[in-house]
Each structure stands twice: as C-alpha cells, then as structure tokens.
Amino acid sequence: xxxxxxxxxxxxxxxxxxxxxxxxxxxxxxxxxxxxxxxxxxxxxxxxxxxxxxxxxxxxxxxxxxxxxxxxxxxxxxxxxxxxxxxxxxxxxxxxxxxxxxxxxxxxxxxxxxxxxxxxxxxxxxxxxxxxxxxxxxxxxxx
Amino acid sequence: xxxxxxxxxxxxxxxxxxxxxxxxxxxxxxxxxxxxxxxxxxxxxxxxxxxxxxxxxxxxxxxxxxxxxxxxxxxxxxxxxxxxxxxxxxxxxxxxxxxxxxxxxxxxxxxxxxxxxxxxxxxxxxxxxxxxxxxxxxxxxxx
DNA sequence: CTCTGTGTTCATTTTAAATTGAACTGAATG
DNA sequence: CATTCAGTTCAATTTAAAATGAACACAGAG
Numbered sequence: 001x002x003x004x005x006x007x008x009x010x011x012x013x014x015x016x017x018x019x020x021x022x023x024x025x026x027x028x029x030x031x032x033x034x035x036x037x038x039x040x041x042x043x044x045x046x047x048x049x050x051x052x053x054x055x056x057x058x059x060x061x062x063x064x065x066x067x068x069x070x071x072x073x074x075x076x077x078x079x080x081x082x083x084x085x086x087x088x089x090x091x092x093x094x095x096x097x098x099x100x101x102x103x104x105x106x107x108x109x110x111x112x113x114x115x116x117x118x119x120x121x122x123x124x125x126x127x128x129x130x131x132x133x134x135x136x137x138x139x140x141x142x143x
Numbered sequence: 144x145x146x147x148x149x150x151x152x153x154x155x156x157x158x159x160x161x162x163x164x165x166x167x168x169x170x171x172x173x174x175x176x177x178x179x180x181x182x183x184x185x186x187x188x189x190x191x192x193x194x195x196x197x198x199x200x201x202x203x204x205x206x207x208x209x210x211x212x213x214x215x216x217x218x219x220x221x222x223x224x225x226x227x228x229x230x231x232x233x234x235x236x237x238x239x240x241x242x243x244x245x246x247x248x249x250x251x252x253x254x255x256x257x258x259x260x261x262x263x264x265x266x267x268x269x270x271x272x273x274x275x276x277x278x279x280x281x282x283x284x285x286x
Numbered sequence: 287c288t289c290t291g292t293g294t295t296c297a298t299t300t301t302a303a304a305t306t307g308a309a310c311t312g313a314a315t316g
Numbered sequence: 317c318a319t320t321c322a323g324t325t326c327a328a329t330t331t332a333a334a335a336t337g338a339a340c341a342c343a344g345a346g
Contacts, residue, residue, distance in 0.1 A: 006149030
C-alpha cells in the first residue's frame with residue numbers, strides 16, 4: 001500500500017508492525033523487531049505522526065513513548081491528502097491562476113494556435129478548481 | 144503535478160511540453176526541445192500512452208508519429224487509477240482476503256489481544272472493499 | 287551534578303530509480 | 317537490396333532518495 005502512495009518501504013513496515021501488534025509499541029521495540037536503525041525509526045515515526053497514521057500513547061509508570069496505529073481509513077486518507085497532496089495542488093494552483101496566455105508562447109501566433117492555447121490555460125484552471133472540490137469529498141466518501 | 148503523483152520529472156516535462164504547444168509534436172521535436180536522450184523520450188512516451196495521457200496523431204505525408212496531450216481531467220485520472228493505483232490495490236486486496244487471524248500472530252494470545260487483532264483484520268478487508276467502490280466514483284466526480 | 291535511558295539530528299553511505307547512449311529493429315525511399 | 321530515417325531496447329552510468337550510525341540533546345533517577 002505504501003508503495004502505491006509513493007511512500008518509503010520503511011514507513012510501511014513501521015505502520016504494518018504497529019497494525020499487526022495488539023499492544024502499543026515503544027521506539028526501541030520497533031527498532032528491535034524490524035532490525036532498523038534508530039535514525040530511520042525516528043524519522044519514520046515523525047512522518048507517520050504528521051500524517052496522523054499513528055498516535056502516541058502514554059503508559060503510566062514507563063517514561064518511554066508508545067505508539068498505536070490509526071485504523072480509520074478516513075483519518076488515514078484525510079491525513080495523506082492534507083499533508084501530501086493538498087500542499088502540492090495549492091502551489092501549482094496558485095501558479096496556474098497567474099498564468100497569462102503570453103507565458104505559453106511569447107511571440108505572436110496564428111489565430112488557431114492562439115485559441116488552442118487559451119483553451120488549454122482554461123482547462124488548467126478548471127482542473128485546479130475541480131481538484132479543490134473533489135478531494136475533500138473523497139475523504140468523506142471513505143469515512 | 145507529476146511529483147505529487149510520484150511520477151518522474153521527465154514524464155511531467157514531456158506532457159508539459161505537449162500541453163504548452165498548440166500543434167502535435169513528433170518524437171524528435173521532443174528530444175530537441177527538452178534536450179533529453181532518445182531513450183528517455185521513448186520510454187516516457189510509452190508510459191504516457193499506456194496511461195492515456197497523450198494520444199498519437201497521424202500527419203499525412205509524414206511518416207513520423209506525432210503526439211498531442213489528452214486534456215480531459217477525467218481521462219487523465221481514469222488512466223492513472225487504472226494503470227497505477229488499481230493494480231496495487233487489487234494485489235493487496237487479494238492478499239487481505241486470504242488473511243487468517245493466525246497469520247498475525249501464530250501463538251496463543253490473551254482474549255483481549257485476540258479480539259483486537261480480529262478487529263484489525265476486519266478493518267483491513269473493509270478498506271479494500273471501500274477503495275474498490277470509491278475509486279471509480281472519483282473518476283466520475285472529476286469528469 | 288552526574289549518569290543512564292530515550293530519542294533526535296545530520297553528514298555519510300547505501301540502495302533504488304531514472305537517464306543516457308550505443309547497438310539494434312524495421313519500415314519507407316531510391 | 318542498400319541506405320536513410322524513426323524509434324526501441326537494454327546494459328552502464330548518473331542522480332536522487334532512503335538508511336545508517338555516531339554525535340548530540342534532554343529528561344529523570346540517584
């Protein structure tokens with residue numbers, strides 16, 4: 001699954017381990033079970049936390065930090081869209097809005113070509129708008 | 144945009160060039176304009192064709208093959224889902240279906256833990272089902 | 287304070303992915 | 317049929333991404 005989303009294998013492994021373990025695991029548990037370096041696990045956990053794919057759990061009488069997986073598809077998808085897809089879409093959306101026909105081709109063009117390019121620019125702006133509307137709906141549908 | 148979808152930059156460049164050009168372009172045009180190797184362009188065009196992001200155009204009296212971009216968002220999304228996401232989802236879906244509780248943890252477990260794991264397996268299967276239903280709807284919504 | 291256990295940071299190394307380019311296929315041209 | 321043109325293939329190279337591990341914080345215990 002991670003692969004399909006363009007996410008490193010190690011993150012998938014960490015999430016998978018948490019998913020397949022009924023009890024929350026601590027940092028060192030993960031390092032040991034996966035035979036992975038502390039650095040990787042640290043970075044992996046940070047990413048998984050920022051996309052809200054895992055949540056920290058406090059175990060009283062133990063100063064270590066434990067983690068358990070978020071298993072609600074909706075939350076997983078929402079986190080992914082928010083942290084990964086939306087930022088990208090917003091930056092290219094902002095740039096698309098500023099596009100002027102001349103940016104596509106500085107010199108003068110035959111009327112036909114001009115029309116085709118104007119149309120393409122419109123399409124681009126429409127894409128952006130549509131994406132902005134649909135992505136939130138996707139989260140809802142999956143919830 | 145390509146980046147957001149985990150697609151190599153060069154493919155984005157080829158598509159972008161076609162998109163920003165009112166007339167169809169031939170293989171060699173792309174090589175020249177992008178300063179890219181023939182190998183890359185060849186592979187890039189192949190990929191873009193299989194996801195139906197570009198379409199070949201015949202120009203009579205010219206034996207070269209020309210290409211123009213597909214600009215309908217729906218077609219682009221559908222192609223991407225079909226070629227990239229669906230195959231992955233299907234393979235992990237098939238494996239999820241075969242999952243037996245014992246696969247998660249071979250030895251006996253406390254009742255609580257057993258219940259949690261059974262629940263996780265159910266979740267996994269539910270994800271798969273939901274993904275299978277929602278993805279086609281996404282194409283429709285974007286169309 | 288100092289020491290131990292937990293976890294983070296980041297420069298280096300490793301691994302994986304993308305790109306190149308030379309050799310090749312195959313179809314049209316003469 | 318040779319020869320050029322159009323594009324493909326694939327081993328080798330380059331480039332980018334991810335993993336490592338040593339050095340570093342920082343909090344709590346003694």
